[in-house]
Amino acid sequence: MSLQLPAPAKLNLFLRILGRRPDGYHELQTLFQLLDYGDTLDFELRSDSGLSVEAPGVDVPERDNLVYRAAQLLQNTCGTAQGAHIRLQKRLPAGGGIGGGSSDAATTLLGLNHLWRCGLSVDELAKLGRQLGADVPVFVAGHTALAEGTGERLVPVRTAPCHFLVLAPDCHVSTAAVFGHPGLTRDSAAITLAHLRDRVLDSDWLQSHAGNDCEPLVEQLYPEIQATRQWLQQHARAQLTGTGACVFAAFPSESEAQEVLEQRPEGWRGFIAASVNTSPAHTALAKLTSTSGK
Numbered sequence: 001m002s003l004q005l006p007a008p009a010k011l012n013l014f015l016r017i018l019g020r021r022p023d024g025y026h027e028l029q030t031l032f033q034l035l036d037y038g039d040t041l042d043f044e045l046r047s048d049s050g051l052s053v054e055a056p057g058v059d060v061p062e063r064d065n066l067v068y069r070a071a072q073l074l075q076n077t078c079g080t081a082q083g084a085h086i087r088l089q090k091r092l093p094a095g096g097g098i099g100g101g102s103s104d105a106a107t108t109l110l111g112l113n114h115l116w117r118c119g120l121s122v123d124e125l126a127k128l129g130r131q132l133g134a135d136v137p138v139f140v141a142g143h144t145a146l147a148e149g150t151g152e153r154l155v156p157v158r159t160a161p162c163h164f165l166v167l168a169p170d171c172h173v174s175t176a177a178v179f180g181h182p183g184l185t186r187d188s189a190a191i192t193l194a195h196l197r198d199r200v201l202d203s204d205w206l207q208s209h210a211g212n213d214c215e216p217l218v219e220q221l222y223p224e225i226q227a228t229r230q231w232l233q234q235h236a237r238a239q240l241t242g243t244g245a246c247v248f249a250a251f252p253s254e255s256e257a258q259e260v261l262e263q264r265p266e267g268w269r270g271f272i273a274a275s276v277n278t279s280p281a282h283t284a285l286a287k288l289t290s291t292s293g294k
């Protein structure tokens with residue numbers, strides 16, 4: 001039996017850092033915008049209980065790959081004797097602040113829960129996902145969402161449709177290094193989010209809440225990120241996502257985003273993605289379960 005599922009990217013449309021907790025983690029408020037662009041995972045049941053991950057282009061040992069770690073965590077939690085071979089087609093730049101590794105882990109939890117018939121709920125899978133990374137729960141939950149805490153308290157929202165141009169400077173930002181830096185701003189005031197549950201956030205709301213507390217520090221540490229954002233800023237309001245390295249801007253249509261992408265300096269990597277409110281991984285799984293009559 002086999003299964004193919006997408007692992008979408010996310011953008012942080014805003015990111016506020018409220019303070020540092022005694023365990024060293026930071027209290028955040030953010031808006032995770034899911035995209036229709038990402039990696040692809042192929043799952044195949046093995047005849048034994050082994051796990052194997054084929055991930056060309058991913059620069060980590062097999063057992064450190066978040067796909068492998070997610071599969072192992074689910075296998076141990078469910079106590080299943082089934083194994084799997086997983087092929088990861090990587091499109092998302094690693095360490096880009098677009099959640100590639102976290103999304104791969106979330107899609108692995110969702111895919112293997114289905115294939116192995118573990119029967120865990122989305123909430124149970126999201127809790128497991130937290131052990132793998134702060135950004136995993138939102139991808140498991142599968143909805144564009146406001147988030148508080150370290151990303152685990154989610155308030156699902158909808159955003160008006162738009163297209164994002166994402167540029168990926170050729171550098172890798174360590175999330176741990178940014179959060180450990182003494183120069184990081186950590187004192188933003190909290191805003192009230194709970195009343196926004198299931199609301200549509202229009203472009204005025206998004207404009208007035210835009211901003212990323214990591215941006216000044218990251219741009220100081222990585223001048224190439226600042227140069228990329230300043231270039232994009234000539235065309236539309238441009239911002240850092242997560243702890244970087246990617247920067248993005250929103251456009252009303254795909255053709256406007258495409259026009260700017262085509263003007264980028266030679267050698268710069270980038271892509272265009274549409275905003276989505278439901279994760280393409282969930283859409284694909286829902287289709288599977290409806291066609292298999294379950």
Ligand SMILES: C[C@@](CO)(OP(=O)(O)O)[C@H](O)COP(=O)(O)OP(=O)(O)OC[C@H]1O[C@@H](n2ccc(N)nc2=O)[C@H](O)[C@@H]1O
Binds near residue numbers: 030097098135241244
């Ligand atoms: C801040 C965000 C916003 O999306 O940045 P990006 O990773 O997307 O750039 C994420 O929540 C990151 O999530 P993720 O990349 O999964 O982080 P983790 O692996 O859990 O944590 C990496 C390290 O960053 C620090 N960390 C992370 C999240 C947080 N709220 N406070 C922290 O201090 C911790 O030192 C931790 O050891």
Ligand SMILES: Nc1ncnc2c1ncn2[C@@H]1O[C@H](COP(=O)(O)OP(=O)(O)O)[C@@H](O)[C@H]1O
Binds near residue numbers: 060067098099101
């Ligand atoms: N499947 C994977 N894809 C990408 N990176 C992975 C994966 N598994 C483990 N990693 C490690 O996680 C780090 C962060 O990856 P990623 O999630 O892409 O970044 P970010 O959190 O900035 O969006 C990578 O630099 C890499 O060392």
